[in-house]
Amino acid sequence: MRKLKLILGLSFALSFSTQALETIDNYTLEQVVVFSRHGLRAPLASPNSTLGKVTPNQWPQWDTPASYLTTRGGVLESYFGHYFSEWLVDNKLLSENTCPTEKEVYIYTNSLQRTIATGQYFAVGAFPGCIVPIVHKEKLGTMDPTFFPVIKDDSPTFKESAIASINQIADANGIEGLNKKLDNAYNDMSKIINYANSANCLNDKQCDFTALPTKLIIEKGKEPGITGPLRTGTSIADAFILQYYEGAPLTDIAWGKIKNNEQFEKLVAIKENYNTVLFGSPVVAKQIAANLVNYINQTFSEKNNKSKFTFLVGHDSNVASLFSAIKIKSYTLANQFETTPIGGKVVFQKWRDNKTGEALMKIEYFYQSTDQIRNLTQLNRKTPPQKIVLEMENCPINKDGFCSFSAFKKIMNDVTK
Numbered sequence: 001m002r003k004l005k006l007i008l009g010l011s012f013a014l015s016f017s018t019q020a021l022e023t024i025d026n027y028t029l030e031q032v033v034v035f036s037r038h039g040l041r042a043p044l045a046s047p048n049s050t051l052g053k054v055t056p057n058q059w060p061q062w063d064t065p066a067s068y069l070t071t072r073g074g075v076l077e078s079y080f081g082h083y084f085s086e087w088l089v090d091n092k093l094l095s096e097n098t099c100p101t102e103k104e105v106y107i108y109t110n111s112l113q114r115t116i117a118t119g120q121y122f123a124v125g126a127f128p129g130c131i132v133p134i135v136h137k138e139k140l141g142t143m144d145p146t147f148f149p150v151i152k153d154d155s156p157t158f159k160e161s162a163i164a165s166i167n168q169i170a171d172a173n174g175i176e177g178l179n180k181k182l183d184n185a186y187n188d189m190s191k192i193i194n195y196a197n198s199a200n201c202l203n204d205k206q207c208d209f210t211a212l213p214t215k216l217i218i219e220k221g222k223e224p225g226i227t228g229p230l231r232t233g234t235s236i237a238d239a240f241i242l243q244y245y246e247g248a249p250l251t252d253i254a255w256g257k258i259k260n261n262e263q264f265e266k267l268v269a270i271k272e273n274y275n276t277v278l279f280g281s282p283v284v285a286k287q288i289a290a291n292l293v294n295y296i297n298q299t300f301s302e303k304n305n306k307s308k309f310t311f312l313v314g315h316d317s318n319v320a321s322l323f324s325a326i327k328i329k330s331y332t333l334a335n336q337f338e339t340t341p342i343g344g345k346v347v348f349q350k351w352r353d354n355k356t357g358e359a360l361m362k363i364e365y366f367y368q369s370t371d372q373i374r375n376l377t378q379l380n381r382k383t384p385p386q387k388i389v390l391e392m393e394n395c396p397i398n399k400d401g402f403c404s405f406s407a408f409k410k411i412m413n414d415v416t417k
Helices: 071-090 113-126 156-170 174-181 183-192 229-245 261-280 282-288 290-299 316-325 370-374 405-415
Strands: 027-037 105-109 309-314 345-353 359-367 386-390
Touching: 027 290, 027 316, 071 113, 105 113, 113 309, 156 174, 156 261, 156 282, 174 183, 174 229, 174 261, 183 229, 183 261, 229 261, 229 370, 261 282, 261 316, 282 290, 282 316, 290 309, 290 316, 290 405, 309 316, 359 405
Parallel strands: 027 309, 105 309
Antiparallel strands: 027 345, 345 359, 359 386
């Protein structure tokens, strides 16, 4: 039996862990906007939920309500906050051992418990002992329009083009082709959950997991949706990986039926495809990411009344649509199953070339490896999170990862037109 190398092995040495501080003598950091996916949450599993009906097995009971940030998730986020406080000081954007003012730091989250709590724990880790407001603009449990990846156009023309765009990004043969490509993963998942003895099969006589009815849903006022094995498989894979992140014994994750690294990756690939297809198709992404793109764009204003450090908290659907809308090139995250990891942070950085005076943009993805999440690894200068430089198609970067700020602004402006 091949062991879970990624899960059981030690984290790979991070190439940047021994590097000098990031401050570059030739550049000055002027402003940072971070878009963060919320931290570790409890899955949506109960006897009457979709997950409850697809298996006769008992899902583990969490001490946190479904979809809420877990205590462990809070600790992980506070560690991330601590690292960021050091990073911001090292790059001379904020002062050490001083509470930031509202002109320096602004934290704005979606109005769900898991996003608000993520902002709160981040602030505790980054600015312990300081009063840093966590702004959310809607009633608790309500989606804020800035973070709500919702369809706004109810015209038949848009619906037709949206469905065509989703099918195009899914596979040469559309969603049907993608489902066929994922057939082995679906069958593997069906065996793991013992679908043949589930309520779906025994009561509803729907006994073929791969044949769950598939339908794309593009409706004004709703997130893009889909039914069928891709959606159900995503919920199941999500529950498994959250169990892993929460530190559950390997014998308890998926009832001990995930036997190797490839099997885990194959199951998580269902979830990855779901996010990419539904939220990353170009026609859909431009519309559902418009509010977020506009917010980030307006935050990078030449006016001096914007905070030096803005921290936004939303969802993986936001990251997928944002990346598609601004055309982030394909990337790979080392030591991670997910391409938009739990708690991962997209870090937009405005720098100034000290010699030429030119404004520059650098975009990096800061994230915790699966080992760092599972092992509850503290983050600091000596044990930093993983990170990679991201590049937009129309904003080429130099050897230091910088692209033209004016080109970045043009891209952001064009997306919101």
